[in-house]
Amino acid sequence: MTEGDDTAPKDREKLIRAKEQWARDGRLLTGRPGDPARDRLPPGQRLVTDWPVLDLGVTPRPDPEKWRLRVDGLVERALILDWQEFLGLPQTHLTTDIHCVTGWSRFDNAWEGVTARAILEAVRPKADARHCIFYSRDGYTTNVRLDRFAGEDVLLAHRWNGEALTAEHGGPVRVVMPRWYFWKSAKWLRRIEISAVDRPGYWEERGYHNDGDPWTEERYS
Ligand SMILES: Nc1nc2c(c(=O)[nH]1)N[C@H]1C(S)=C(S)[C@@H](COP(=O)(O)O)O[C@H]1N2
Numbered sequence: 001m002t003e004g005d006d007t008a009p010k011d012r013e014k015l016i017r018a019k020e021q022w023a024r025d026g027r028l029l030t031g032r033p034g035d036p037a038r039d040r041l042p043p044g045q046r047l048v049t050d051w052p053v054l055d056l057g058v059t060p061r062p063d064p065e066k067w068r069l070r071v072d073g074l075v076e077r078a079l080i081l082d083w084q085e086f087l088g089l090p091q092t093h094l095t096t097d098i099h100c101v102t103g104w105s106r107f108d109n110a111w112e113g114v115t116a117r118a119i120l121e122a123v124r125p126k127a128d129a130r131h132c133i134f135y136s137r138d139g140y141t142t143n144v145r146l147d148r149f150a151g152e153d154v155l156l157a158h159r160w161n162g163e164a165l166t167a168e169h170g171g172p173v174r175v176v177m178p179r180w181y182f183w184k185s186a187k188w189l190r191r192i193e194i195s196a197v198d199r200p201g202y203w204e205e206r207g208y209h210n211d212g213d214p215w216t217e218e219r220y221s
């Protein structure tokens, strides 16, 4: 300790520890090449550990007895599943990240549900089919390309982190398309329409990008 330095050695030690911790935290926030947290966080996103709720101001709570999922449109065999039939389909566990266009991302969400691929195998889209439109119980709609809906990580999820998906987060069943901004992941799913033509949904008609790739920041059109 030099003359004129009025910080006690113990305090200085504490300060250095604190700064080292800030440096570690800061590195996780802003990222550096090769940092696994940075590599998982798309540009312009910040990591959260809570799970924000975003909706249009209503929270549908359908009676499980009356719940149905319809898959129709340009398919060989349209489907209407009730709750027991939906649960009777093969169940898949997937852990994926959420990226919301409003800027938050949430890592490691453990989903359980039916893969989009299982649904598509059951309905068999016709040769001209190119698009999917999701219809929700709150009036919300959103559109995705059929080949993207057929991605191996796409799920119709009814459980999250070991518990039934809550009504706030779109239970009993929501779409989860982790590769795209979260507005594509329709909550309170009631119908999937397979179509030859694209049909922009609620946010797509209000200025959001038609595709919504978080890695190239396709936020707005
Ligand atoms: N049916 C329906 N699905 C929806 C929405 C909605 O308002 N209604 N909001 C979208 C948006 S903008 C986001 S970011 C996510 C939010 O899902 P969360 O509330 O579970 O975080 O749901 C998407 N799916």
Ligand SMILES: [Mo]
Residues within 6 Å of the ligand: 054, 100, 101, 102, 182, 183
């Ligand atoms: Mo969103």
